[in-house]
Amino acid sequence: MPTTRATTEDRSAVRTLLRLWPYVRPVRARLFTAAFVAIVASCSGLVIPLVLKWMVDGPVADRDPAGVWLGALYLLLLGIAEAVLFGIRRWLVARPLSHVEAEMRADLYRRLQRLPVSFHDRWASGQLLSRGTTDLMLVRMFLAFPLTFLLVNAVTIAVGVVILLAQDWLLGLLVLGPALPLMWTCVVFERRYAEVARRAQDQVGDLTTVVEESVLGIRVIKGFGRHRSQARAFRELSGTLRGTELRKARLLATLWGTIVTLPEVAIGAALVLGAIRVADGDLSAGTLVAFLSTALALRWPVDSIGFLLAMSQEAATATERYFEVLDEQPEDPGPHAEAPGTGAGTDTGSGAGTDMGTGTGAATDMGTGTGAATDTGSGSGTGTRTGAGTDVGTCTATGTGLRFENVAFRYPDAPPGSPPLLTGIDLHIRPGESMALVGATGSGKTTLTALVPRLHEVTSGRITLDGVDITAMPREELRAKVAMAFEEPTLFSASVGENVLMGAPHGAGKPDLDRALAVAQAEFAHALPQGTGTQVGEQGLSLSGGQRQRLALARAVVGRPEFLVLDDPLSALDVHTEAAVEAALRQVLADTTALIVAHRPSTVLLADRVALLSGGRIAAVGTHHELLRTNAEYAHLMSGAQQEEQR
Numbered sequence: 001m002p003t004t005r006a007t008t009e010d011r012s013a014v015r016t017l018l019r020l021w022p023y024v025r026p027v028r029a030r031l032f033t034a035a036f037v038a039i040v041a042s043c044s045g046l047v048i049p050l051v052l053k054w055m056v057d058g059p060v061a062d063r064d065p066a067g068v069w070l071g072a073l074y075l076l077l078l079g080i081a082e083a084v085l086f087g088i089r090r091w092l093v094a095r096p097l098s099h100v101e102a103e104m105r106a107d108l109y110r111r112l113q114r115l116p117v118s119f120h121d122r123w124a125s126g127q128l129l130s131r132g133t134t135d136l137m138l139v140r141m142f143l144a145f146p147l148t149f150l151l152v153n154a155v156t157i158a159v160g161v162v163i164l165l166a167q168d169w170l171l172g173l174l175v176l177g178p179a180l181p182l183m184w185t186c187v188v189f190e191r192r193y194a195e196v197a198r199r200a201q202d203q204v205g206d207l208t209t210v211v212e213e214s215v216l217g218i219r220v221i222k223g224f225g226r227h228r229s230q231a232r233a234f235r236e237l238s239g240t241l242r243g244t245e246l247r248k249a250r251l252l253a254t255l256w257g258t259i260v261t262l263p264e265v266a267i268g269a270a271l272v273l274g275a276i277r278v279a280d281g282d283l284s285a286g287t288l289v290a291f292l293s294t295a296l297a298l299r300w301p302v303d304s305i306g307f308l309l310a311m312s313q314e315a316a317t318a319t320e321r322y323f324e325v326l327d328e329q330p331e332d333p334g335p336h337a338e339a340p341g342t343g344a345g346t347d348t349g350s351g352a353g354t355d356m357g358t359g360t361g362a363a364t365d366m367g368t369g370t371g372a373a374t375d376t377g378s379g380s381g382t383g384t385r386t387g388a389g390t391d392v393g394t395c396t397a398t399g400t401g402l403r404f405e406n407v408a409f410r411y412p413d414a415p416p417g418s419p420p421l422l423t424g425i426d427l428h429i430r431p432g433e434s435m436a437l438v439g440a441t442g443s444g445k446t447t448l449t450a451l452v453p454r455l456h457e458v459t460s461g462r463i464t465l466d467g468v469d470i471t472a473m474p475r476e477e478l479r480a481k482v483a484m485a486f487e488e489p490t491l492f493s494a495s496v497g498e499n500v501l502m503g504a505p506h507g508a509g510k511p512d513l514d515r516a517l518a519v520a521q522a523e524f525a526h527a528l529p530q531g532t533g534t535q536v537g538e539q540g541l542s543l544s545g546g547q548r549q550r551l552a553l554a555r556a557v558v559g560r561p562e563f564l565v566l567d568d569p570l571s572a573l574d575v576h577t578e579a580a581v582e583a584a585l586r587q588v589l590a591d592t593t594a595l596i597v598a599h600r601p602s603t604v605l606l607a608d609r610v611a612l613l614s615g616g617r618i619a620a621v622g623t624h625h626e627l628l629r630t631n632a633e634y635a636h637l638m639s640g641a642q643q644e645e646q647r
């Protein structure tokens with residue numbers, strides 16, 4: 001079950017909510033004005049009992065119908081004023097608060113994009129979705145109602161209490177009697193409700209994850225007839241959430257019951273005592289009417305404290321959950337990142353040197369591999385990279401290529417004490433060379449390739465591109481140089497063309513798209529109903545696996561990257577398409593420094609040399625045929641793969 005429980009600091013609800021200030025600051029004038037208008041509206045309601053007192057002790061006692069009508073007119077005007085003022089309050093807050101919510105959502109999205117892959121490995125997607133939806137809605141509702149009305153009600157109650165005490169201090173003290181027990185109840189409630197509200201919101205996140213997985217994995221669920229067990233898992237989770245929501249309701253009901261009952265009892269007692277005093281002639285009937293009307297007018301501000309506190313607590317929990325994501329450390333954009341794009345492709349300096357690769361990497365060549373390494377690969381190199389991606393011609397393979405120097409890697413969430421997944425990796429891929437990476441399943445091939453574009457950070461050692469440490473260049477520049485195609489090709493809800501051009505520098509157009517589609521043998525895209533403008537649907541599930549993989553390949557090559565990292569890019573293709581894609585890829589690989597994860601001999605043969613990953617190390621490097629002859633493990637892996645292919 002995907003759950004994410006962040007460890008949270010034990011902050012008070014007020015301190016947590018204060019973190020919203022930077023978002024509220026730009027709209028503070030409107031919010032303060034709205035609160036002021038609401039206070040005036042609410043306090044105007046307290047004038048009504050005073051008009052009643054004047055009517056009862058005046059025109060009613062004097063049997064003066066004109067005075068009674070005048071009093072009724074005052075009451076009507078007061079009612080209208082109160083309604084209009086509350087309307088103005090609503091108008092004042094609606095627009096700025098939707099702006100606050102939108103800003104917060106945009107910041108969350110931006111942060112999610114900039115957080116490292118290791119963060120996304122740890123967090124369930126439903127937890128992130130619920131933070132961007134339900135939690136932000138709770139925050140907006142808090143800013144719209146509880147924030148204002150806790151203040152408005154506090155001022156109204158304070159003014160009302162003064163009026164009550166001014167009318168008659170004895171009855172006033174009697175009505176105030178429950179104040180202390182009520183405050184104590186509120187404090188206890190808040191503490192308990194905070195814990196349950198947090199649990200409920202986390203459970204909403206878990207439920208969202210299950211729904212999301214069920215929808216995305218609907219083919220697997222149907223294919224394996226797992227809809228019943230999936231429905232059972234959903235029912236269990238929603239049953240748990242229901243239990244938590246019921247606990248919230250019980251807590252709220254207890255608070256509500258106390259908040260309503262105690263003041264009612266006090267008002268009842270004041271009514272009895274007041275009536276006795278009116279009968280004794282100690283108190284005027286008008287004063288008693290005004291007193292009771294004021295006390296009743298305070299009932300709503302007191303009663304509503306229960307749900308206002310509950311909403312505030314939920315908003316505090318939502319704020320806490322929101323900032324758990326925002327407080328996560330984003331990827332360091334790298335040095336000189338303030339000028340994104342300018343470096344893309346212009347990195348001729350910084351020690352890259354002009355070493356054309358003739359054997360300078362020998363230290364890393366653990367195998368016998370000298371032969372087929374075609375490190376002159378710049379043959380067709382007429383290209384010059386001009387700034388942010390306006391490549392002219394093909395890329396020239398210059399520099400020293402891609403080097404892993406004593407690289408070790410361990411997943412941050414690996415069990416404590418477990419050995420690193422990769423250790424002492426020394427590998428040199430010369431400029432223009434393509435290196436296949438072969439190893440048993442789970443040996444760490446995907447992980448090793450993910451280190452090049454810094455999807456994960458090396459634990460020790462370093463990786464250089466043309467002599468430059470990848471940690472010394474801005475990420476934007478690094479990712480402009482290195483393109484990837486993953487084993488699991490992910491497409492987005494956009495057109496085919498947009499999906500492919502995602503891999504190209506800004507300003508790339510149809511010629512680039514057509515060339516990339518041709519290279520990846522993805523010309524089927526032109527035959528789609530709206531050609532390359534056809535929407536591929538969520539995750540590209542409307543396309544076949546092979547079609548998706550070819551589009552992902554087109555995306556990797558469309559930007560004419562200097563370095564290409566392909567994670568078993570041909571696994572979903574039929575034999576004929578694979579042969580066609582290989583032929584096209586051969587052209588691309590001639591000019592590109594490439595690392596290709598390969599399982600099958602046909603893919604391995606695309607590369608100039610092969611590196612065997614075994615036991616977390618590069619166990620051998622050489623050409624395919626050399627390794628077949630000299631390395632038993634490699635021969636074993638390839639013979640298995642060959643049998644697979646022949647079947």
Ligand SMILES: Nc1ncnc2c1ncn2[C@@H]1O[C@H](COP(=O)(O)OP(=O)(O)OP(=O)(O)O)[C@@H](O)[C@H]1O
Nearest residue numbers: 121411413414421440441442443444445446447448
């Ligand atoms: N995010 C992660 N956190 C912890 N361990 C991980 C993570 N991702 C992968 N691993 C582990 O790292 C090991 C290597 O995984 P990797 O995907 O790199 O292998 P691979 O050689 O590419 O496998 P395959 O050939 O099956 O694709 C596996 O044991 C895997 O369980």
